[in-house]
Amino acid sequence: MKITFVKPNIGRLEHSLYVDEGRMEPLQLGVLAGLTPPDVECALVDDRIEAIPYDEPTDLVAITVEIYTARRAYEIAAEYRARGVPVILGGFHPTLLPEECLQHADAIFVGDAESLWRQVVEDARGGKLRRRYDAPPGVPQSGGVQPRRDLFEGKGYLPVTLMQFGRGCRFSCDFCAISVFFQRTNFVRPTREILAEIESQNRRFIFFVDDNFLSNHAAAKAFLRELIPMRIRWVSQASIDMTSDLELMSLLAESGCMGNVIGFESLDPRNLQQMKKAPNFLRAGHPKLLRAGWDAYEKPVQILRDHHLQTWAAFTLGHDHDTLESIRETSDFAMRHRFCFAAYNILMPYPGTPLYERLRAEGRLLWDGRWWLHPEYRFNHAAFVPKHMSPDQLTQACWECRRRWNTLGSIFWRIWDFKTHLSSPLRLAAYLQYNPLYARESKRKQGMLLGLFRGKE
Ligand code: B12
C-alpha cells in the first residue's frame, strides 16, 4: 500500500507559479507518516515547490488543510478523485468546518491524528474508508512517535527543525482558531520524548511550533531545566505574560531561546478587553494613561531585551477601536522598539471563532461570509467591515505597515540594538538572513489569489 501526503500551497502569483522561498518542513505530514505502519510506503508532495504527480500510482491521498489552503486543497482532491484515488482531508480547516470539507473528499479527519490515524490506514487498506473520523485533541506524538524527517530531504526547506513541546493554549482570545480547536487546553509532551527527538536529528536550531510555548509556566520551567544541557538554539511562540516571571525569563535565556513570536495584537486596552487577550491585560494599562502616550508595553519589552530575546511582534489590525491613526501608531511602536520582525496581520474572521460569529451577527462579514472560497478574495485583504474605516482602507493601512517595516532603511534602523540583534554573531546572522527573506515573501504574497484554478467557477 502507498499513501501520498500533500501540503497545498496558498495560491499563485498572477503570471507565474508561486514558490514559497521561506517554506518550512510540513511537520504534520512527517508526524502522520511517523504514525503510519512501517509496511506502508509513504510519499510527500509539497505543492509550494513541486508539481503534483497526479498520475503516479498511489492508494490513498492525505491532504493537510488550513483555511488559506482550502481552495487549493479542494482542487488537488478533485484531480486525484477524478483518477479514482480516495482522498482524506485533515487539519485545522476540516476540524473547524467539517461539512464544507466533506463535499470535497472521500473522508475527513477531525482533530489530532495520533489516536485514530492507524485505524484510517487499516480501513483504507481494506477498502472500507469511513466518511468521517472524529478524534480528540491531545498530547502530541504520544508514545514517542518520531516524525519521518527523511521525507523532508531534498525539498529545500529552511535549515531549521520544527518540533513540538506541546499544543494548544489555556487562553481564549476571541479571534483564535487554536482556542477553539484545543478547547482552551494546553497539552505538553513528556520531556524525555522531546529530548530523544532532539538527539535523533542533526540540527542545533529548533523551532518549537507550539501555539503558546509558555501556556503552562510550571511545565515549561521543568522542561527548560532539562533542555539547558542539550545546548541548542531555539525559537517559539509565546504570550507576553512570560515577562512577569523572571525565573522563567532566565531559564529561557539559559536554554538557548533566541526569541518568540509574541501576540501584542493591539496597543489599545479597549481592543484587548474586547478580544479577551488575557495575557496582555495586566500590561496594557488604563485607557486614559494610554491616551496620554504611556507605553504600557515598555517594561515587558525591556525585560525581553534584558534577556537578549529577539522578538517577532505580531499585531492584528482592524479591531473595533482601531483607527487609521492608531494603526500608524502601532507601526511607530514596533519601529521604536526595534523588534527583530513584525507581523501586521489584518484581523481575520476564522469560522468557528467567537469573532466570526459576532461579525456575522452584526452583518459585517464580506465575501458572502466565506472569504477563503471566494474566487476574488486576495491574501491579506480585509474580509469584514471595520468600525472606523472602510475595508479597503484597512487593507491599505496594513500593507503600508508591512511596506514601511520591510524597507532597507527600516532594517538598518532596527539593527542598532546591542542587547538583541548585536549581542552575538548568531543573532546578527539571523537578523540579516531572515529580514530580507521575509521582506521579499511579504511582497510576493500580498494580494495573491487563493487556489490555482482560474477557469469557470
Ligand atoms: C508552525 C506554523 C506556521 C509556520 C509554517 C509551518 C510550515 N511547515 O510551513 C509559519 C510561521 C511560517 C506559518 C505561517 C502561516 N500560518 Co501557521 N501555523 C503554524 C502552527 C503554529 C503549527 C503548525 C504545525 O506544524 N503544527 C504541528 C503539527 C504536528 O500539528 P497540526 O498541523 O495541527 O497537525 C495535527 C492535526 O491537525 C492533524 N492533521 C493535520 N493535517 C492533517 C491531515 C490529515 C489527512 C489528517 C488525518 C490529520 C491531520 O494531525 C496532526 C497531528 O496530530 C499552526 C497552529 C497549530 N497548532 O497547528 C499555525 C496555523 C496552522 N497557521 C495559521 C495561519 C493563519 C498561518 C498564516 C496564514 C499566517 C499569515 N497571516 O501569514 C501563514 C501562512 C500559512 C501557509 N499555509 O502558507 C492558522 C490557520 C488557521 C486555520 N483556521 O486554518 C494556524 C492554525 C494558527 C492560528 N493561530 O490560527 N504557520
Ligand code: SF4
Ligand atoms: S494567547 Fe495566542 S494562542 Fe492563546 S488563545 Fe490567545 S491568540 Fe490563541
